[in-house]
Amino acid sequence: MGFVDLHTHSNVSDGLLTPTELVGQAERRGLRVLALTDHETVAGLAEAEAAAARSEIEFVPGVEINSDVDRHEVHVLGYYVDRHDPNLVAALAHLEQQRVERIDRMLAQLQIIDRPVDADRVREIAGPGTIGRPHVARAMIERGYVDSVSEAFDRYLASGRPGFVPRRRNDPEVAVRLIRGNGGVPVLAHPLTSGDVEATLRLLVPVGLMGMEVYYGEYDAATHEELRAIADSWNLIATGGSDYHGEGFKLGRDLGGPPVPMEAVIRLRDAAARIRVTSGRDSRDF
Numbered sequence: 615m616g617f618v619d620l621h622t623h624s625n626v627s628d629g630l631l632t633p634t635e636l637v638g639q640a641e642r643r644g645l646r647v648l649a650l651t652d653h654e655t656v657a658g659l660a661e662a663e664a665a666a667a668r669s670e671i672e673f674v675p676g677v678e679i680n681s682d683v684d685r686h687e688v689h690v691l692g693y694y695v696d697r698h699d700p701n702l703v704a705a706l707a708h709l710e711q712q713r714v715e716r717i718d719r720m721l722a723q724l725q726i727i728d729r730p731v732d733a734d735r736v737r738e739i740a741g742p743g744t745i746g747r748p749h750v751a752r753a754m755i756e757r758g759y760v761d762s763v764s765e766a767f768d769r770y771l772a773s774g775r776p777g778f779v780p781r782r783r784n785d786p787e788v789a790v791r792l793i794r795g796n797g798g799v800p801v802l803a804h805p806l807t808s809g810d811v812e813a814t815l816r817l818l819v820p821v822g823l824m825g826m827e828v829y830y831g832e833y834d835a836a837t838h839e840e841l842r843a844i845a846d847s848w849n850l851i852a853t854g855g856s857d858y859h860g861e862g863f864k865l866g867r868d869l870g871g872p873p874v875p876m877e878a879v880i881r882l883r884d885a886a887a888r889i890r891v892t893s894g895r896d897s898r899d900f
Contacts, residue, residue, distance in 0.1 A: 694798050
């Protein structure tokens, strides 16, 4: 188990734990550095930061923005983001509304295939969080359609499955510019989901991408090595994290599981300091 985890989610998006509980779990597991990177929201950062201040954990404020290239998902992580930036908050609120509309369409698809799920129950499960497919999956478990979140995705909610509805297309270049304009450090998350890693980097590095998630929770050691070589060849910061959503969410997503080096934190911290000196903080592209 590592001492750094730069990719986690709380119940402010689609995780199971509150930001305070997440920090507590990280402390019990001996983590030294924790980033909260909720989907399309920074609403949990203040609580997580306050909880970390009461512990010995160094906290990194973050966010994860979902986007697409062709048929593949491209997620962009932002580190050391300014949660008070009104342009960022407005952009994320717009993306959150897209999430709500997508989930409504997915529930309609499930109704068609005789797997009805109550929309109000999905919203109850989501609570204060940004609604997402894991909330639908948990409602499906309650209805007895599946036994786990992974099974719900594999049978119904993943791309190509009968309940899947693609997101409204959002370009990852815009996400990178949004984070850079905010003063944050943009990093490509779980790069293998992008389809073609090198093509994705050719698209995003010129517009400001500064890092790539190498030590991802579901990747094995050989993949870590392959991705580290790619990151080094592009002079990108090699980061990593578990993509933790809660206990038993998905195999390989254990909090603090990946061997993320402290070097990643140092390089991210230094990059953020440089960006804030030169950034025009233009995040009006969304």
